[in-house]
Amino acid sequence: MTDAAAGSVLGDDCKLYYSATLGGAGTLTEVPVVIDDTLNSERRAVESNCRGDAEVGELIGKPKHTITGTILLKRDSAGVGATFVALRDAYTAGTVLHFAMATGDITHIGQYVFRMEGRLKRWEQSQPDNDTVKVSFEITHAGENTYASNFATVTS
Amino acid sequence: MSVGRVDEVKVETLAGETVTVKLQVGGVKKTSQPAAAPEPEPAPVVEPEE
Numbered sequence: 284m285t286d287a288a289a290g291s292v293l294g295d296d297c298k299l300y301y302s303a304t305l306g307g308a309g310t311l312t313e314v315p316v317v318i319d320d321t322l323n324s325e326r327r328a329v330e331s332n333c334r335g336d337a338e339v340g341e342l343i344g345k346p347k348h349t350i351t352g353t354i355l356l357k358r359d360s361a362g363v364g365a366t367f368v369a370l371r372d373a374y375t376a377g378t379v380l381h382f383a384m385a386t387g388d389i390t391h392i393g394q395y396v397f398r399m400e401g402r403l404k405r406w407e408q409s410q411p412d413n414d415t416v417k418v419s420f421e422i423t424h425a426g427e428n429t430y431a432s433n434f435a436t437v438t439s
Numbered sequence: 440m441s442v443g444r445v446d447e448v449k450v451e452t453l454a455g456e457t458v459t460v461k462l463q464v465g466g467v468k469k470t471s472q473p474a475a476a477p478e479p480e481p482a483p484v485v486e487p488e489e
Binding site for chain 2: 307383390
């Protein structure tokens with residue numbers, strides 16, 4: 284396998300993959316032309332104030348992850364963007380999918396990968412005149428899903 | 440301390456080729472060592488009531 288190129292990572296080299304099979308056992312498919320994909324992660328927190336302002340405490344819990352980004356619609360040779368349609372259908376059906384967000388081609392050794400499972404919570408499709416059709420999306424964790432989101436590195 | 444798990448993941452490239460990659464999840468993880476006991480808090484100073 285090819286080693287990932289050393290040096291700074293350009294965002295437009297990064298890739299997003301998905302699989303309809305949950306648990307990480309399914310084959311990942313690249314979502315073509317995703318731009319500005321972002322991992323939003325923050326630990327859950329609750330504030331307590333028992334004895335006045337001088338006694339404010341914050342309890343920090345587990346991280347809460349979401350992925351946001353924008354898909355640029357690209358029709359394939361069959362006349363329909365197959366991945367676009369698959370993700371749109373998953374959005375309308377509320378289907379939980381497996382996602383992998385990589386700092387580059389996931390088949391290159393050394394890429395950093397974040398994986399989570401969730402459903403498309405937001406699907407904003409803009410169709411501006413004389414510009415590319417864009418879909419701004421958000422993926423959130425599904426409460427009934429037990430897959431533990433994780434960070435990983437491609438080793439071989 | 441021990442090394443995290445390795446997952447094998449299949450990827451279908453845009454060219455239609457299926458490639459298997461190995462993902463090293465995390466770096467190291469804690470073993471099942473018992474957590475260190477918290478330090479006992481100092482006993483409160485009780486002032487005698489007058």
